[in-house]
Amino acid sequence: MAGSGKLHLRLDSDPLLVVQDLVVQYKVNRKSFVSAVAGISFDVLRGETLAIVGESGCGKSTLGKAIMQLPRPQGGTVVLDGVDITALDGNDLRDVRPKVQMIFQDAISSLDPRLQVKNIIDEPLKVWKKGTAAERSIKVDNLLNSVGLDPVVVRDRRPYEFSGGQCQRISIARAIALDPVLLVCDEPVSALDVSIQAQILNLLQDMKEKLGLTLIFISHDLAVVKAVSTRVLVMYLGKICEVATPDDLYAHPAHHYSRALIAAVPIPDPEVGVDKIRVTGEPPSPVNPPSGCRFRTRCESASQRCAAEEPQLQEVGLGHFVACHHPVTN
């Protein structure tokens, strides 16, 4: 994998977000950089839920933040609703910010512990001068109601008085306060119990339908991704492996990495034998990524070509793209 290419872009269908050749680098020391995101292109159609999956360290969170220009990417373009936001700065960029909001993994620590819930949700409204104090207070109550919290009970409390699931509801209320068009959810449920996880996933689905949101859903849990997404992008060491609809991806993974990821998900049924497709070891350091295909060091089908030449995304089925020289054939 670890390929580039733009074959999978659907520019003729007026996507909400088009990301092209995005590069995000972090400085390691005076001489070297690590490319957490190494030239990624993708698009998201209006109303779609794009899931970005991969192991820790593959750059999926960095990618999510780079879309929001936090920090500014070192290369590439991010076009939101026809506007290239990488070219904007100052007040122009600030004006775009309410349109893209983010939900973080650790809900409890992403809320200011000293603020009351009403002030947490009111903050974006206040900053953007949305109405008088009284109007905003009504809006806060409405937002709390819409995420399934009782305003009378929760308004005056502080984050530490709530469970993880409730805190995630509060951060969802805060994220939708400014009527965004795009919501970037960075592992929104991985810190939650299964029963609470289902509640939050359903809530996100409801919000999406009610408010006409487009979602980018970053997760390492492939089962969760299957339940919520309409398109899945598999990432490895800052590059794209595979793009497909969830049903396609899970039924016929074309990339060796995707196949191993899917096989590693434990199935809650003792009658199902454990799948023996395993990736061994851990991802190599992104400071010195392998040449050619970045997955080749852990791939059982790797050949000399994989070391020499970086695979480009190719179409293997309708809307199913894979960056691999030797895709899995089913």
Place this chain on the structure above:
Amino acid sequence: MNQLLKLSDFSVSFTTPRGDLHAVRGVDLSVAKGESIGIVGESGSGKTVLSRATMGLMPSTATCTGSVEFNGAPLSDLSHAEVRNYWGTGMAMIFQDPLTSLNPVRRIGSQLMEGLIVRLGMSKDQARARSVELLERVRIPDPYAAMKKYPGELSGGMRQRIVIAIAIACTPELLFADEPTTALDVTVQAQVLELLAELRQEFNMTMILVTHDLGVVAGQTDRVVVMYAGEIVEAAVTKDLFANMKMPYTEALMKSIPRLDQASGQRLRVITGRLPDPTTPEPGCSFAPRCEYATDKCRAEKPPLVTMQNGHQYRCFFPIGGSL
């Protein structure tokens, strides 16, 4: 079968400003030698407290009642210092969070050797040699270099392997694994689970696997115990449990898991509400407020733990599929 661990009417409560918090309530559990048991439940169900209290790892605010028998020795009657003698060689634990269960300012080698020197009376050289073997066994690449590293220099998966190596260093008879893979990626989780299964066979260890993930227990255990609000609500042989769930809670937990074999875009089933407040126990069934089948009887009266002929236990007046 040879019994290794036996808990009888085991309860743990904590003294808090709001009153006594009953974390574990009247648990009866026996574990045979060589068995692998899964303890499943949500956060706050008491599964971690149960395993830690069994080992005697409780703060002074905790009160444990009931009896714990390990290999015939009544642990609950022993002093803390005497219980300590069982740590490492008798029982050991793999803690949930590999980030915090290692000492960040001591090298991996010295943390591994500590148990070997203290418990098995090895010399430093012997312990060092054995530690390298252990690191090799848990598939740490370049074990000599790893011995000299600090935990912060290793990835989460590597650290969890070190924690496993420390836990099995003195070949314990009983290994507690408290959410050993929760903090790990799915690929690394699969590797760690495979490693645990291998080690269990190799050292003929008995294992108690504590987790919230029914997917993890399905492939790893002989028997599953489901806990809710500090009590055992269902216990059965793993295959039997997944095939014939009796307790509505187990069923609800199962249905709320997103699964790979389900079509995409489907709404997930949820368990509404939350665990009951552990300081004020419900008069009836503790799951009744969240149970879709609950009746007035469930809210008023506590269901007993029923044992079926095949050993399947459940705590419900109206078990799924009838009370046979």
